[in-house]
Amino acid sequence: MASEGVLLGMGNxxxxxxxxxxxxxxxxxxxxLNNAILAEEKHLPMYDELASKDNVEYIAGGATQNSIRVAxxxxxxxxxxxxxxxxxxxxxxxxxKKNAQAAGVTAHYYEDEAAPTGTCAVCVxxxxxxxxxxxxxxxxxxxEHLKKPENWALVEKAKYIYIAGFFLTVSPDSIQLVAEHAxxxxxxxxxxxxxxxxxxxxxxxQEKVLPFVDYIFGNETEARIFAKVRGWETENVEEIALKxxxxxxxxxxxxxxxxxxxxxxxxVVAEDGQVKTFPVILLPKEKLVDTNGxxxxxxxxxxxxxxxxxxxxxxxxxxxxxANVIIQRSGCTxxxxxxxx
Numbered sequence: 001m002a003s004e005g006v007l008l009g010m011g012n013x014x015x016x017x018x019x020x021x022x023x024x025x026x027x028x029x030x031x032x033l034n035n036a037i038l039a040e041e042k043h044l045p046m047y048d049e050l051a052s053k054d055n056v057e058y059i060a061g062g063a064t065q066n067s068i069r070v071a072x073x074x075x076x077x078x079x080x081x082x083x084x085x086x087x088x089x090x091x092x093x094x095x096x097k098k099n100a101q102a103a104g105v106t107a108h109y110y111e112d113e114a115a116p117t118g119t120c121a122v123c124v125x126x127x128x129x130x131x132x133x134x135x136x137x138x139x140x141x142x143x144e145h146l147k148k149p150e151n152w153a154l155v156e157k158a159k160y161i162y163i164a165g166f167f168l169t170v171s172p173d174s175i176q177l178v179a180e181h182a183x184x185x186x187x188x189x190x191x192x193x194x195x196x197x198x199x200x201x202x203x204x205x206q207e208k209v210l211p212f213v214d215y216i217f218g219n220e221t222e223a224r225i226f227a228k229v230r231g232w233e234t235e236n237v238e239e240i241a242l243k244x245x246x247x248x249x250x251x252x253x254x255x256x257x258x259x260x261x262x263x264x265x266x267x268v269v270a271e272d273g274q275v276k277t278f279p280v281i282l283l284p285k286e287k288l289v290d291t292n293g294x295x296x297x298x299x300x301x302x303x304x305x306x307x308x309x310x311x312x313x314x315x316x317x318x319x320x321x322x323a324n325v326i327i328q329r330s331g332c333t334x335x336x337x338x339x340x341x
Contacts, residue, residue, distance in 0.1 A: 001077055002075045002077045002080040002304075002307050002308060003080070003159075004077075004079045004080060004157070005079065005080070005081075005082050005106065005154060005157035005158055006080055006081075006157075006158060006159050006160060006307045007068065007071055007080060007081045007082070007158060007159075007160045007161075007162065007303055007307050008081070008082050008083070008084070008154050008155060008157075008158035008160070008161045008162070008178075009064040009065065009067060009068035009081065009082070009083045009084075009161075009162050009163065010064060010083070010084045010085060010146075010161070010163050010167060010174060010175070010178065011062055011063060011064025011065060011083075011085050011163060011164050011166060011167045012062045012063070012064070012085055012086075012118060012133070012135055012138035012139075012141075012164075012166050012167060012170060013060070013061075013062045013065050013083075013085040013086070013087050013096055013109065013117070013118065013138055014061050014062040014065075014117075014118040014119055014120040014133055014134075014135070014138055015058055015059070015060060015061065015092045015095060015096060015117055015118070015119050015120070016057075016058065016059040016060070016061035016119075016120050016122050016292070016331055016332070017047060017050045017051055017056060017057075017058060017119055017120065017121055017122065018050075018056065018057045018058075018059060018122035018124065018290075018292065018330065018331050019050045019053040019055050019056045019057070019122070019123070019124065020053075020055050020124045020125070021050070021053075021123045021124065021125060022125065023125060025049075025123060026123060026125065026130065029042065029043055029046050029132070030042065031043075031123060031130050031132060032130060033125060033128050033129075033130050034128055034129070034130060034221075034291075035130050035131070035195075035196075036130075036131040036133070036194070036195040036197075037131070037132055037133070037195075037197065038132075038133055038134075038135065038169070038197070039121070039132050039133060039134040039135075043121070043132050043134070044134070046121050046123075046132060047119055047121055047134065050121055050123070057330055057331055058095065059099075059331040059332060059333060060095065060096050060099035060100065060103075061120055061122075061293070061331070061332055062085065062118070062120070062138065062166075063164035063166055063192065063194060063295075063296050064083070064085070064162065064163060064164040064166075064167065064296075065083055065085065065100075065105075066293050066296035066297065066300065066332040067162060067164070067296045067297070067299040067300040067303065068081045068082075068083045068105055068162070068300065069081075069100075069103045069105060069300065069332070070296065070297045070299075070300025070301060070304075070322050070326070070332070070334065071300040071301070071303040071304045071307070072103055072104050072105050072300075073103065073104075073300075073334050073338060074300065074301055074304030074305075074318060074322060074338050074340065075304050075307070075308075076337065076338070077104075078104045079104065079106050080104075080307070081104075081105050081106070082105065082106040082107070082108065082154045082157075082158065083100065083105050083106070083107045083108070084107070084108050084109070084110070084141075084145070084146065084151060084154065085109060085110070085138060085141060086109065086110040086111075086112055086118075086137050086138055086139075086140045086141040086142075086145075086170075087109045087110075087111055087112070087117045087118070087137050087138070088111070088112055088115050088116040088117040088118075088136065088137040089111050089112070089113060090116050090117055092116065092117035092119065093109070093111065093117040093137070095117075096109070096117060097109065106154070108150070108151050108154060110140075110141055110142065110145035111137075112137040112140040114140075115136045115137040115139070115140050116136045116137060117136065117137050117138075118133065118134060118135045118136040118137055118138035118139070119133075119134050119136070120132065120133045120134070121133075121134070122290075122292050122331065124290045124292065124330075127285075127288040127289060127290055127291060127327075128291055129290055129291050129292040131292070133166075135169075135170070138170065139169075139170050140170075141167075141170050141171045141174065142171065142174075143171060143173045143174040143177060146174045146177060146178070147177075155178055155181055158187065159187050159188065159307070160187065160188045160190065160303065160306065160307050161178050161179075161182055161187060161188070161189050161190065162190040162191070162192075162299070162303060163175055163178070163190075163191055163192075164191070164192040164194045164296075165191060165192050165193050165194030165195065165198040165199075165202070165206065166194050166195065166198065168198060168202045168205040168206060168209070169198070169202060172205040172208070172209070175205075175209050176208065176209060179209050179212035179213070180212065182212065182214075183212050183250050183251075183252055183253060184252075186252075188214045188215070188306070189212050189213055189214050189215075190213065190214060190215040190216070190217070190299075190303070191209065191210075191213045191215075191216055191217070192216070192217040192218060192295075192299065193216065193217070193218030193219075193222035193223065193226055194218070194222065195222065196221060196222055196225040198222075199222055199225045199226040199229055200225060200229055203229055210247055210248075211247075211248055211249050211250040211253070212250050212253065213256060214253065214255075214256060214257065215256070215257050215258075215259065215306075216244055216245075216256065216257075216258050216259070217259050217260075217261075217295075217298075217299050217302075218258075218259075218260050218261075219260065219261050219262065219263070219295055220237050220260060220261070220262040220263070220265075223237055223240045223241065223244070223260045224237070224240065226240065226244065227240045227243070237260055237262060237268050238268050238270070238275045238277070240260070241258040241259075241260045241268045241269070241270035241275060242258070242270040242273070242275055244256070244258040244270065245257060245258040245270040245271055246273070255271060255272060256271075257269065257270070257271040257312070258270040258271075259302070259316070259319075261280075261295060261298055261319075261323075263280075264280060264282060264283075265280070266278055266279050266280065267279075267280060267298075267316050267319070267320065269312060269316065271312070276312075278313065278316045278317070278320070280320045280323070280324070281320050281321065281324040283324060283327060283328065287328055288327055288328070289327065289328055289329055289330055290327065290329070290330050290331065291327050292331055292332060293326050293331060293332025294323045294326055294327050295323070296326075296332060297319075297322040297323045297325070297326035297327075297332060297334075298319040298320065298322060298323040299319065300319075300322055301315075301318040301319040301320070301321055301322025301323065301340075302315045302316065302318060302319035303315075304318055304322075305317075305318045317340075318340055321338070321340045322334075322338075322340075325338070
């Protein structure tokens with residue numbers, strides 16, 4: 001059984017506005033398939049257009065929140081997980097609070113008076129997805145909220161802390177606070193590369209926190225960009241994972257484990273100078289509904305076993321199971337109970 005508050009996530013809470021679109025829609029808004037970007041002026045009309053579609057769905061999302069919700073679902077212990085991020089005081093914010101509560105996650109949102117709750121356009125074409133995030137309130141998170149006693153108590157209680165790389169664009173000082181706390185208190189700190197643009201344009205913030213990261217997650221595209229930015233002359237995911245695992249650590253940290261997913265190809269895990277690969281559960285194309293949240297779900301499944309101190313192999317198996325469940329459904333959603341064993 002997982003103890004109360006064992007896992008804490010911090011990130012950008014976004015309400016996913018998800019709909020099936022066509023290639024013309026992507027072209028119109030200059031969006032590439034299987035990418036994750038921040039919204040620019042030209043993307044803003046997209047949200048209303050998606051919302052007007054018959055097949056539109058609203059799902060509480062944001063990368064870290066997805067992973068925490070999936071971990072909570074896998075654990076089935078109410079309150080085993082907690083989450084912090086910034087929402088607006090509006091109907092989407094209320095929707096987010098209801099959603100977190102229904103999922104069994106202890107959410108302490110910072111509510112911004114001025115900015116609306118962040119949204120993410122999820123454009124689905126042929127089961128593949130492209131994400132355009134309009135951060136709005138999510139961009140307003142302040143470390144002052146984190147430092148409040150009732151919120152810092154969540155940090156104190158947690159033994160595992162997970163933050164997606166997207167949060168580097170919002171509150172690097174909050175990340176640094178919890179990363180240093182984890183190092184000083186022998187806790188496990190985990191992060192995600194999250195998107196190519198994070199590796200390219202937020203390298204300094206990423207470099208600053210990397211020494212504190214015990215587990216780093218990413219997919220093959222992010223891993224290759226991470227390597228390219230650092231001038232590593234290799235496209236080989238196994239080599240890159242190994243190099244990431246061997247980057248310098250903060251004092252007191254013993255080792256880092258790099259976990260790189262590759263869609264339908266095996267998961268690559270690098271630790272202690274060695275690389276292992278684990279097959280994923282293959283899904284017939286006709287069963288694929290939508291890949292949105294697959295990476296987040298993998299992390300959530302992985303975390304659900306890690307907090308129970310299971311082996312890396314069990315963690316990867318649970319990650320693959322969770323991702324497999326999610327891609328057969330619309331958005332990052334799941335049935336009432338997992339049947340993982």
